[in-house]
Amino acid sequence: MADSNFKIKPVKQGKKIVLTLECRTHDDKWISLGYLQPKVIVSGLDTLKLDIFTPKVEWHEYAKKGRSMILTGNDGIARIKTGIHFHSQDILRIETRISFSRPVCLEIAKDNLTLPDFNIDSSWTPHQTPLQEMLIGDMVFRSPGVIVQDADRVLGVFPNLRTLRKNRTIPYAMNFSVRSKEISFGCVPYKLSKNTYLIHNEDDTINVPRSTVSYSYYIYFKSGCLKNEGYRHVVHRMGQLNFSIQSKNASAQKVTFEKYCDYAGKYSVKQLQKDNIALHFALQTAFGSALLSKRKNEPIPAEVENIIKSALTTPQKNGLFKVMRQDNKWINGSVFSNMPPRYKDESVRLADLSNVCYFLCRFYNEIEKKHEILNFVTVYAERLILLQKHGGHIPAWVNYETGKSQRFCNKSAEVSVHTTFLSELAKIKPEKRYLSCARRAANFIIHKIYQTGRWENTELFYTTSPQWKYKKPKRKDGIQESYSVSVHAIRNAADALLKLYNLTGTSRYLRFGEKILAQLSLYQQIWQPPFIDLPCSGGFGSMNTDIQWLDSVQSLSAKTYFDYYKNTGKKEYFTRGIAALRASFVLMNCPENEEFLAQIKDMGEIDKGYIFPYCFPSVNRDKIILPEAEDFNFASGQALCVTEEILNEYGDLYVDTKRRKAFGINGLKVKKVESDLAGLAVYGEDFLGKARTISVKTDTGILFTSKIKKSSQFEIQV
Structure with a gap:
């Protein structure tokens, strides 16, 4: 089960078997990275949780089956079966099933990967765990994984999200410690602490009937990476494995972006009339309203002019x-x-x-x-x-x-x-x-x-996840040895470097901007979790110290991804941008968002066009948790502004003639692009079910319109 530089093999340790992880060196020798073994703590419902009553769940036998390996073990009431599967040259897939012959009380069922021979120079996790009892629960699995790098070698462990979505009868969790050099993943009951952290204590258990629990994950390994940049390879592979699945499902967008902008525009103009404002939010809202009026060939609202005047007379x-x-x-x-x-x-x-x-x-x-x-x-x-x-x-x-x-x-x-x-x-x-x-x-x-990973700003310490003893500026998490991170800070930096590159032409800014953009991608939601009954794929978390989903940073990130595509031609950026844009309106109060309306029906009167800035998943898996409606809402104006910018610059369908690529943005899917004597033929379909006229924009600045039929396939010649 080896590829060019990565393999895993069973080793007997007394009666049990552990799996050793090895990699190939530059001089063609195999050296150890670490070892993998299960850790299961269960007891019968009618027995004490003592060693004499607790089964030892270990691997005792193994057998090779083609390019896979099957490990099994049996001890009393528990039987374990683990499959190690060769997924690709750089990825192994591990699948474990633990069967119980009678009802049990389960505390932990997970795999531990210990890396004693891996010198951790840098690492990344989606959530901080400053206390020993804290863990990375699936509530924060937006782009879930643990990434560690040693010199030019990077290793990533990330859940198999297909399995997680189908089989979540018990919460899943990961954990990581720099000191012990241990990464774990499996089924672990946990609870919420401080409204932002997730903890597991010994008494956090769950009763499991006579049945099977299962978990599955991937191990990724690559050598030859640049120093502290291995995460870029991992985020790309995580996106390939999971995000591509979700891109086939465009359910986040229920109506055209023009309709969303109409709702947001009407709401925003009313907000601009208020006496109490935050000028920086109001100006972004006003600019979005001006772009909306410009697109519709309508006069700019007086409220927009008043905000400009108010700003200039401050x-x-x-x-x-x-x-x-x-x-x-x-x-x-x-x-x-x-x-x-x-x-x-x-x-x-x-x-x-x-x-x-x-x-x-x-x-x-x-x-x-x-x-x-x-x-x-x-x-x-x-x-x-x-x-x-x-x-x-x-x-x-x-x-x-x-x-x-x-x-x-x-x-x-x-x-x-x-x-x-x-x-x-x-x-x-x-x-x-x-x-x-x-x-x-x-x-x-x-x-x-960027070089230190200290993505700090005011929001990080004075919003939903306030500072406390173990979360302060310039202070690292003592277990993961990482700083608290604001996703807004990462997005702002990526955007700033790109704007400076476009102004100066200095390639260094684009090069580092892409590195920062890869860090931003680590906080993008690449799947649809079973505990949020709303479209989530493409949205964002806000920081590594809270459990927010669908944060308003997603609309800003959409434009940033589009602009990086324009400068690099990397398809992944545009794909991520489209998903982020569609997620930006999931939390909008509008008639078309029927799933969301069901979530807010008991919240009282909320203005049409209002977008909640984020949501929390519920521990009990019932309705999502939303913040109270704010006096001046920035999420609606922000989404309006960004969407109008994108429609103006990229249209409903964007065709890159130079690179021979095309992207459906506004309720459209592109299936293929072919070259012919006339230029490029773009084939796709509409998924909104509405006959309409779409705008087609090219990289050369050409803009034209085309009529498409309701829920039909289309061919457009460019």
Whole structure:
């Protein structure tokens, strides 16, 4: 059972058998990586959980069967059967079934992979486990797996999601420890702690009738990887094995994106009328509303003009300004009401200010060239440059009155937002100091954030998963030796480097941007879990310290993936982007989302077009858990803005004539692309069941329309 560089073989240890994992070295020798063995803790329902009553579930015999190996063992009431299957040159599939001859009380049924000969230089897991009793439960299995790297060798363990979805009678869980060099996966009952972590204690058991429990997973191995970049290979293979299955099911999109945008647009305009606003959210919403009006050839709503005016008349103090308006008064702080007074009452968050100025620049470039916009953002940009420190970082929070930088997140991933703003400003005013500041900030992202994995921002510590003793800035998880991670911070960095690359042509920014994008992909939902009765594939989690699904970062990520495809031609990026875009409207209150309406029918009156920013799976597997409806909702405006950008730039059907590829975006599936004498023939089908006129956009900028019939196949010549 060996391929070119990876094999597994049985070894007798007394009466039991363990499986050793070996790899081939550069000089063609085989060396050990570690060993694999089961760990099962069960007892009869009528007996104490003592050694004399607990069966020892071990492998005792093995037999080869073609390219597979079968291991078996039997001890009293329990029988184990494990199949090791050669899946491909770099992947083995392990399937274990444990049968019980009578009802039992089960605490653990899992496999442990111990890697004593693997020097772990870097690692990744989907969820932190700072305490010994914590684990990585299937509630956070968005892109589930554990990845470890030793020099140029990477090893990944990830669940077989097909089996998990079909056979989840008992919760599944993984775990990982750097110190013990142990990775585990199997059936483990667990419960929720602090609303964000998952724990298993000895008394967490489940009664299993006379039946069988099973679990299945993959082991991936590859050598010759670049230092600390092996995760890129694993995320690609995980996507191939699981995400491609879900791409065949486009059920997340129930209606055209134009219809979703109509709902979001009407809701957003009403939100812009409110006295209490967060200016950075309001401007993104206003920009999306302006794009919607532009697409429909309608006048821009007065509410949009009023928000622009409100932003431009906000008082500036040495370039700084306030973004929170309450009771017709501008106040300090941001949307994080649980922050200490020195932040929420005395300081402003620079990322919010840069977001405001970024969208003002977008208005200037794409909607209307108002000189007031340029004056406002230039004053702020000059102050931002002065605030940049040696090394390229910019503090996250600044006292509005004194201008003094605050310590919290002062060297964090929030600097990405400033790179994005300055890159946009440099399009209008191509001055060296703007570009220099953006470059220095980008270098800080590359060297101090990406290289260390410290994806921290304010949201990470002051939203649904607040900081506590074992979750603080610049502090690692003591078991996994990883930092807390904000997915928004990763997305912002990937987007910032791509924008700077497009502005400067410096290939280094694209190269590192792709590395960061691969880390973003590790938090994308690549399957449909059995414990959430809504389409999930393509959505995102928000951080590695909570259990959120379908987070609003998915809409932003969609555009980022599309743009990376445009610059690289990698099909996987566009596929991920389409899935993220479709997931962006799953939590919208609209008539077409019937599955979701059933989930919120008891929540009272909720405006049509409102998108919940995230959801939690329920431990009891009943309805999902949703946050209370917010006074000013950003998820609707964000999804509106991004979707209008995508429709404008990529159309309903995007055809890349240079690379001979095509992608169905808006309720369309592309089946094949063929070359003929006339150019390219694109074959596909509509899955929304509505006759309509679609827009076709090409990489050369050509835009044309085509009529398609209801639920029919189509052929379009380009």
